[in-house]
Amino acid sequence: MTEVVATNETILVVGGGISGMTAALEAAETGKQVVLVEKRPYLGGRVSQLYKYFPKLCFPTCGLEINQRRSKMNPNLTILTMAEVVDLKGEKGNYTASVKLSPRYVNDNCTACGDCEKAVEAQFDDEYNYGLGKRKGAYLPYRMAHPQRYVLDPRIIGTPDADKAKAACKYNAIDLEMSEEVVNFPCGAMIWATGWKPYDAAKIQPYGYDRIANVITSVEFERMADPSGPTGGKIVRPSDGKEAKSVAFIQCAGSRDRNHLLHCSRICCMASLKQCTYVSDAYGADADISVYYIDIRAIDRIEDFYEKVKAIQQVKFIKSKPASIVADKDGNPVVHGVDTEGYKRFANAHDLVVLAIGMEPSVDKDSFPVDIVLNREGFIEAAPENGGVFAAGSASDALDVNRAVQHATGAALRAIQVVNSVARAEA
Amino acid sequence: MSTNQAMVEKYRNNFLKEVEANVEEGEWVKMCMQCGVCSGSCPLGKFWDHPPQEIFMMIRAGKRDEVLTSSSMWMCTSCYNCIVRCPRELPITHIMHGLAHYAKRLGLVPQNQPTAKFAQLFWDNLMKKGRVNELKLGMALYFMNGFGEGVKVAMKNQKLGMNMMKTGRMNPMEILGGHAVKDLGGFHKVMKKAQELEDARIAKHGA
Numbered sequence: 106m107t108e109v110v111a112t113n114e115t116i117l118v119v120g121g122g123i124s125g126m127t128a129a130l131e132a133a134e135t136g137k138q139v140v141l142v143e144k145r146p147y148l149g150g151r152v153s154q155l156y157k158y159f160p161k162l163c164f165p166t167c168g169l170e171i172n173q174r175r176s177k178m179n180p181n182l183t184i185l186t187m188a189e190v191v192d193l194k195g196e197k198g199n200y201t202a203s204v205k206l207s208p209r210y211v212n213d214n215c216t217a218c219g220d221c222e223k224a225v226e227a228q229f230d231d232e233y234n235y236g237l238g239k240r241k242g243a244y245l246p247y248r249m250a251h252p253q254r255y256v257l258d259p260r261i262i263g264t265p266d267a268d269k270a271k272a273a274c275k276y277n278a279i280d281l282e283m284s285e286e287v288v289n290f291p292c293g294a295m296i297w298a299t300g301w302k303p304y305d306a307a308k309i310q311p312y313g314y315d316r317i318a319n320v321i322t323s324v325e326f327e328r329m330a331d332p333s334g335p336t337g338g339k340i341v342r343p344s345d346g347k348e349a350k351s352v353a354f355i356q357c358a359g360s361r362d363r364n365h366l367l368h369c370s371r372i373c374c375m376a377s378l379k380q381c382t383y384v385s386d387a388y389g390a391d392a393d394i395s396v397y398y399i400d401i402r403a404i405d406r407i408e409d410f411y412e413k414v415k416a417i418q419q420v421k422f423i424k425s426k427p428a429s430i431v432a433d434k435d436g437n438p439v440v441h442g443v444d445t446e447g448y449k450r451f452a453n454a455h456d457l458v459v460l461a462i463g464m465e466p467s468v469d470k471d472s473f474p475v476d477i478v479l480n481r482e483g484f485i486e487a488a489p490e491n492g493g494v495f496a497a498g499s500a501s502d503a504l505d506v507n508r509a510v511q512h513a514t515g516a517a518l519r520a521i522q523v524v525n526s527v528a529r530a531e532a
Numbered sequence: 533m534s535t536n537q538a539m540v541e542k543y544r545n546n547f548l549k550e551v552e553a554n555v556e557e558g559e560w561v562k563m564c565m566q567c568g569v570c571s572g573s574c575p576l577g578k579f580w581d582h583p584p585q586e587i588f589m590m591i592r593a594g595k596r597d598e599v600l601t602s603s604s605m606w607m608c609t610s611c612y613n614c615i616v617r618c619p620r621e622l623p624i625t626h627i628m629h630g631l632a633h634y635a636k637r638l639g640l641v642p643q644n645q646p647t648a649k650f651a652q653l654f655w656d657n658l659m660k661k662g663r664v665n666e667l668k669l670g671m672a673l674y675f676m677n678g679f680g681e682g683v684k685v686a687m688k689n690q691k692l693g694m695n696m697m698k699t700g701r702m703n704p705m706e707i708l709g710g711h712a713v714k715d716l717g718g719f720h721k722v723m724k725k726a727q728e729l730e731d732a733r734i735a736k737h738g739a
């Protein structure tokens with residue numbers, strides 16, 4: 106049975122992405138007791154799945170590493186992975202949370218040697234790579250995963266693979282008896298930092314994501330560009346593995362659209378501009394990059410970045426929201442539309458089309474486990490009715506990392522104010 | 533003063549306002565964000581003078597004559613591709629028909645615009661008996677561009693006509709007057725009332 110030491114002066118943070126990690130660490134470093142609950146087997150959230158960060162084009166691993174060090178060093182922080190909040194009772198300053206822990210089947214004896222992975226045979230879609238590759242039934246979610254501990258996929262439990270994994274482990278780290286449990290513990294305030302998920306691209310029917318192999322999403326493209334990703338960093342066509350030099354980016358795929366997401370996802374213009382550099386870095390003068398857009402929303406200091414990308418000769422900007430994408434006989438996706446500047450029709454064939462997919466809240470509007478005020482897009486509103494529950498980062502709006510982290514720091518401060526007033530009342 | 537001149541006087545430089553007040557669903561025009569999806573989605577778009585997106589921009593730019601005398605809105609076949617894709621949910625098809633209707637009211641339809649001509653034939657045909665007489669409408673359509681042309685088209689479509697007759701879709705006897713709706717008098721009353729309502733609506737907004 107897992108024990109969680111907590112009081113009504115404890116701050117509970119839900120979601121261990123960059124926002125949740127930031128809020129948890131900021132609070133813990135002021136001396137507050139913090140419990141961080143993360144659904145995945147590791148921390149870092151979607152940032153861990155990016156290749157580079159705009160606007161500086163540095164690697165997100167760097168920022169994540171700093172946060173991981175900070176969390177390892179802090180005795181006030183308890184991290185629960187593969188965990189989800191299922192209920193919250195009580196009121197501001199005096200809540201009881203119920204958290205469901207899913208079994209990892211691997212205990213903390215694990216040294217991440219990887220012997221279990223070699224022993225098992227079953228393979229599954231790799232969710233870290235958005236299904237672009239496969240992983241084994243015993244796996245380390247990604248190379249920098251924190252905690253550095255393997256996971257057994259529940260689908261191999263009860264199969265010979267599970268026994269093979271157990272037999273292969275020299276450290277007695279595999280425990281097939283682990284089972285799901287629910288732990289209840291008190292807390293005074295809660296920070297909800299559950300982040301975002303990519304909009305389901307198949308719902309944008311005319312773009313053929315579900316029919317055309319060479320139409321992919323921007324999140325998949327991040328994995329493709331990463332040297333540790335499923336293609337070893339090669340930008341290729343999924344249909345035949347050939348180099349993809351002519352790449353089209355389609356902006357507002359699912360965003361700013363009353364048939365899909367109402368809001369502007371804010372980061373996808375910048376994400377595509379960044380991804381233009383992936384293509385031009387890979388293919389230089391041979392690259393042929395087209396960005397189809399309604400308007401480019403690169404705000405304040407990141408406008409400079411837009412100017413930089415505009416100066417790359419291989420990048421063309423076409424002011425048009427394409428009407429449809431169809432595949433020609435060679436599997437080339439052909440983008441059809443009318444150019445707003447001159448109202449000319451076009452039908453342009455590319456090697457690869459990347460849909461700059463919109464961001465929607467990761468927690469479904471209708472199944473939020475706690476009482477909370479949501480706006481019509483499903484993001485969390487700052488409202489007095491929320492009591493001691495605060496949002497941090499992209500659970501509150503479509504935000505880039507810079508803004509998400511600032512927002513998370515603000516949320517930490519609000520939570521600290523709540524638990525401080527509990528402490529004062531009890532003194 | 534013609535209705536057209538009266539409208540020019542009334543709305544002066546604000547064609548958008550004129551459209552909002554007088555064209556069916558015209559108040560939606562300002563919601564267009566010029567994304568271009570409608571133009572790219574129109575299956576007949578390449579035959580239009582100006583795709584819908586451009587028409588909406590022209591309305592906002594006050595290009596009154598170019599818009600109202602354009603053949604674009606007459607080219608709309610009501611396929612609804614644009615409506616289902618427009619990210620702002622503009623009722624584009626309806627606006628196109630609204631513009632066509634308004635241009636017709638003002639007498640600005642281009643001479644010999646085939647869709648406008650057909651629409652008139654259809655209307656006249658319908659008004660007589662309260663139902664469309666396929667045979668007469670078909671004949672009128674064939675001879676729309678003169679006698680010689682009509683015979684040619686009729687010959688070409690001979691097989692189609694024969695098949696329609698065989699399957700009971702068209703009755704050759706309809707050429708002799710043709711049958712009417714049950715209560716033709718009632719039908720004409722309904723149409724008269726509708727015309728009155730429409731006239732009152734126009735009087736309210738119009739000159």
Ligand SMILES: Cc1cc2nc3c(=O)[nH]c(=O)nc-3n(C[C@H](O)[C@H](O)[C@H](O)COP(=O)(O)OP(=O)(O)OC[C@H]3O[C@@H](n4cnc5c(N)ncnc54)[C@H](O)[C@@H]3O)c2cc1C
Nearest residue numbers: 120122123124144150151158159299300301498499505506
């Ligand atoms: C294609 C693309 C490229 C991008 N590139 C950049 C860039 O270059 N620079 C930049 O600044 N921003 C970029 N962004 C935006 C960036 O990804 C977000 O700003 C960032 O992920 C926000 O972090 P977060 O912690 O708020 O949310 P997330 O990263 O989504 O983290 C949320 C965490 O909560 C967990 N969680 C979810 N639900 C639950 C639950 N019920 N219980 C427990 N845990 C839960 C998730 O597993 C996850 O770990 C990009 C976005 C896209 C789409």
Ligand code: SF4
Nearest residue numbers: 357360370371373374
């Ligand atoms: S950020 Fe750009 S691509 Fe994304 S929704 Fe907004 S305008 Fe569209």
Ligand code: SF4
Nearest residue numbers: 564565567568570618
């Ligand atoms: S699809 Fe809608 S918003 Fe886009 S140009 Fe056409 S009318 Fe305007």
